[in-house]
Amino acid sequence: MNTAVASSARTMVDFKAVDLAYDAEGGNAIEDINLTIHEGEFVAIVGPSGCGKSTFMKLVSGLRPPTKGSVTVDGGVVRGPLKIVGMAFQAPTLLPWRTTLDNLMLPLEIVEPYRSNLKSSRAQFHERARALLKTVGLQGNEEKFPWQLSGGMQQRASICRALIHDPKLLLLDEPFGALDAFTREELWCVLRDLWSAKRFTVVLVTHDLREATFLADTVYVMSKRPGRMLLRKEIPLERPRDLEITYSDTFTAIVHELREHIGRIRKT
């Protein structure tokens, strides 16, 4: 059902025959990537470690230009950093000298048009940050410093920081990798709800096949370095998805199938 919606939607990210080599001797980090991500689609990229998943992120966000091929995001060829992107990583990278609220304000201090309106609309921006924190269950922690929060709470704040400027495209690089299993599942649901509410496009890089299957519309499997897209798998699970679904047979079958592909890659 979702895929039907997705394929009729506008193209958000388009890779055409993209190679990227960090230096001339090292060879390609990723190679011959062709894929299309629709607006509002939730994409997960899985693969063995060192397969260039993070490189893929750098290309989408415009932090790196491709060596060959072209990357188009939101209708324009990517030539530099895109302001419509929000990013979060495995490390929450919150600034320890700022409160949670002020950490959320950071993107607004950089991205236009917020940046110019900062003085006049500060109260309004604070309100917006508070509202966002509330949606991830962090109300009451606005004035706390990051080191006073638990790992899971820090990661929630980090995701809020990535979303505060209403990006069209959210890039997540193993955001739940450092969390314990329970907190991780809790944050899956937080992300699921944020996405259902706002329907931004998500690219989630992860090692966790259950995570990919639970959250994504489409899962891509990458090969070992040089990274190529080996498999595109649409996840046929109905939305809204409940955590219970992760114990269903369909779910297990999908995870199993993905696992087999990864296993084959690791053997070669």
Next chain:
Amino acid sequence: MATRRNTLDLLAPWLVIAAVVIVWELICRVFQVSEFIIPPPSSIVSSLLEFPGPIAWHSWQTLWRTVIGFGIGIVVGIVLGFVIGSSRFMYNAIYPVMVGFNSVPKAAVVPILIVWFGIGTVPAIITAFLICFFPIVVNVATGLATLEPELEDVLRSLGATRLDVLIKVGLPRSLPYFFASLKVAITLAFVGTVVSEISASNDGIGYLMMSAGSSMRMGLVFAGLLVISVMAVVMYYFFAALEKRMTGWATRGMEAPT
């Protein structure tokens, strides 16, 4: 129990000082050490009481020279640290020269300064500056250069300029390093001033010790040492308090996570 521990913590340095003074006094008396070699604390104190005016005046000379040299050191240290820390190229280009420069004994530079500027205030300030700016440079540069790459990605993907990243993240991040370096630098600055005063001045604690030494008034020489130490300790704790106030977030760990 907790308060008793606190009082003990507060008293500990004074107890150590008292113990050192008592042992020192006892050794001098028991072994009848000559005053010309090591004067006992009692004679140092009596020297202090004998010449309070001149000692205070010479101390003041040393203090303001040190502070001015230190101030110049802070400005130059921040600027150089900023330049070195914000670009890998500058880091590689300037760092070796800085290390070479820093390994020159500053006492050896004083004669050159005398040729250039004569004796007195100017060489003392310059020596204090030369000896104290290096740790500031290194610390500021380190703070700026050790930015997490992920954080830089987050900001740069939003279209932040290099200057944005430096101001929003680099500078606050390097503040704890900067304040830590001030504590080291202020004590070094005192060393610089006094070294210069010893060989090229008509006033200041360095000069006082020099002239007292040549007339064999060892009590007064040691009184000079004592005054320098006290000034340095006071300045050290001033900057330690400032550090705590400005960058308390960096020395956390007492609060339990909620």
